[in-house]
Amino acid sequence: MMLPFLTTGALHSLLFTGYGIGLKILHPGESNVQARKDLPMREILLASICGTMAQLGPAIPIELVKTRLQVQRESAKLATEPGKQLYLGTMDCIKQTIKNEGVRGLFKGGQVLFLRDSIGYLFYIPVYEGSLRILRKTNFSETPIQLLSGGLAGIGGWLSICPLEVIKNRIQVDKTGHTRFSEIEVFF
Numbered sequence: 001m002m003l004p005f006l007t008t009g010a011l012h013s014l015l016f017t018g019y020g021i022g023l024k025i026l027h028p029g030e031s032n033v034q035a036r037k038d039l040p041m042r043e044i045l046l047a048s049i050c051g052t053m054a055q056l057g058p059a060i061p062i063e064l065v066k067t068r069l070q071v072q073r074e075s076a077k078l079a080t081e082p083g084k085q086l087y088l089g090t091m092d093c094i095k096q097t098i099k100n101e102g103v104r105g106l107f108k109g110g111q112v113l114f115l116r117d118s119i120g121y122l123f124y125i126p127v128y129e130g131s132l133r134i135l136r137k138t139n140f141s142e143t144p145i146q147l148l149s150g151g152l153a154g155i156g157g158w159l160s161i162c163p164l165e166v167i168k169n170r171i172q173v174d175k176t177g178h179t180r181f182s183e184i185e186v187f188f
Contacts (some may be wrong), residue, residue: 007062011055018054022047048125052117060113061106065093067172109171116164126156
């Protein structure tokens with residue numbers, strides 16, 4: 001599964017590029033990251049939204065392919081033969097999705113991914129920035145502060161989106177063509 005390995009960095013680069021552009025729009029002419037320490041949280045939230053939008057287009061098909069590859073053996077058990085793989089790899093998954101569902105099939109579950117990322121990054125980036133502000137008042141060096149802040153941000157972001165992640169995964173691997181589930185049905 002090389003797809004997540006190869007694309008995670010690119011998606012996060014888009015996220016933080018969009019975040020940086022959002023901050024530059026809010027503060028034209030100010031390029032020093034250190035000068036952003038005391039920005040109001042509402043500006044960080046607005047810049048977070050810019051970052052989310054910057055990475056969303058490529059994130060939807062990447063998430064779909066990643067999710068389908070992760071569950072393909074289980075899906076194959078239910079569909080035909082135990083242990084059989086549905087896809088030979090990333091490109092085969094993309095080709096089969098386009099063949100069977102059209103190009104729009106690559107964007108299946110996109111609405112839920114939009115909600116998931118919008119909510120998740122509204123937690124992730126502000127928690128990171130808030131943790132940095134608090135921890136910079138200690139005697140720790142910058143690297144451990146950034147690592148701890150990143151960890152706290154990741155925890156906060158993922159805790160905020162776990163239910164949406166379940167819904168997204170169920171929609172993206174559904175082969176029936178029905179993308180509407182009841183609230184209870186997606187969890188069972």
